[in-house]
Amino acid sequence: MASRFYTRPAQENDSDELIALIAATPQVGAITINFERTPDFFMATKVVTQILDVWVAIERESDRVAAMFSIGQRDVYVNGGRQKVRYGNDLRIHPDFKSGRTLFNLLKCYRKAMGSDWMQTVILSDNDASLNSIGSGRSITPTYYDFGEMTTHMLYLTNPRLTMPRPGSESKFNIRKADHNDIDLMQVFFEQQAKTKQFYPHYDFIKLLNGDEYYRGLVISNYYLMFEGNNLVAMAGIWDQSSFKQTRFVAYSKLMSVARLLNNAYSKLFGGMMLPKAGDKLSYVSLHSLLVINDDEKLFSRLLQYIYNDCLALNYQALVCGLPSLDARQRILEQYRSKVLHSKHFIASYHDDPRHKFDTTYPLYLEPARL
Structure with missing residues (x-):
């Protein structure tokens, strides 16, 4: 049968x-x-x-x-x-x-x-x-x-983050958007830095120009480059995937329905993200391709602040940024008001445990925009 x-x-x-x-x-x-x-x-x-x-x-x-x-x-x-x-x-x-x-x-x-x-x-x-x-x-x-494990922060885009540079340090760093002339520089920097992380997804930036479906919705100007003098020290991109992937708040529990009303009342008075009505979608953008020399917290903090302010000006409700839970830069993300999601990462196999193959001196990296 x-x-x-x-x-x-x-x-x-x-x-x-x-x-x-x-x-x-x-x-x-x-x-x-x-x-x-x-x-x-x-x-x-x-x-x-x-x-x-x-x-x-x-x-x-x-x-x-x-x-x-x-x-x-x-x-x-x-x-x-x-x-x-x-x-x-x-x-x-x-x-x-x-x-x-x-x-x-x-x-x-x-x-x-x-x-x-x-x-x-x-x-x-x-x-x-x-x-x-x-x-x-x-x-x-x-x-x-x-x-x-991974901790993802949905940063509420509410009020601009004010920079407080130390005296004499104003011109030390320069952050700007990338253009087509930066592709070779970005590729070299990417391949130097990404290979130091376990499971970092490979990017081929020239494919952004060729309509490759793996990069749908991305353009080179979505990337931010951070320089110290003439040296590229950090980069990250933002990705609006709403044309093909959406997050809908389908329903709230009774308790959460009350919490939503209180949250939205507070946000109206003091600034904050308005939780969507049941059935509505969230307008957000994802941080991705994050690479910072030595995972430096101060460089990351400055770059994130710059991108946060840019996304706020673009009228998004949230900026999504995820890092491994043990990454020290989590404390930078904790300085922002956010909705936090925790995830577990697994290696799955029908055969022997493959984890012995992975060198644990390479820190884990997962890309929320590609999950």
Whole structure:
């Protein structure tokens, strides 16, 4: 007897159903949030991974998409060298098909697609359902090995940050936006610095000019360069992904509904981010490609302040910046009013624990804009 479901690679014409599947499976909590992918599911997926590997489970009778997962590949730095690594995300099952059989069929496909590879994945710390699932001990699921945590700050863009330079230091640093003439300089600086981090995603800045889908929505002027004299000492970009990826505040718990009203009343009087109404989207921009020589806190603080003020002037509600939880620069982010999200980073494999392969002298780096 044929199984109720079969699995196959996702196709471009599955986009509408995949968008509907995401809408039906929000991140439930005090604030129920959904990370949407309109108008085309694959636009956002091609920003997360360079080589797509998305699979769907189809109910035979209705021909509906019942579930999906993505384990595509992208170039990251591992132990100082560049290599293709899988990133697992979007493991979702539609509420209409939440049965053990759906999951079994999906994970059977998952195991075959993974083969001998290992992958990275990130799970929000308050996503109890996913965290309980990965610890279930099922042989059909990969083993998830802890490999660091991430703290992401959604900085409320409210009032300008005032700079207070020391006497005589005003001209020591110069921050400006990048242009096409900076691409070679940026690439050299990037490759020197990014390879010192574990899992830093590789960037090829010339591809910003060529319409590469991995850089959708990015232009060279989205980058900020910080110089000490003639030397480039730090850089970062901002990325507005709202044309293909959105964050919707679906619902608030009763307690959080009251907290939202109090927050918004306070924000009107004293400045702060207005929490959206249930059903509304948040207007934000993400900090990415962050590289600072020696991870210097003072350089990072000055660059962040400059970018914060620029984003405020552009009328965004928030600036999203994520760093490993153990990164000393977290204390700079803590000086801003923000909504904080904690995430757990895992290495997953169906085979032996691969963590012994990673040199722990390389600090972890994860890019929120590519998760």
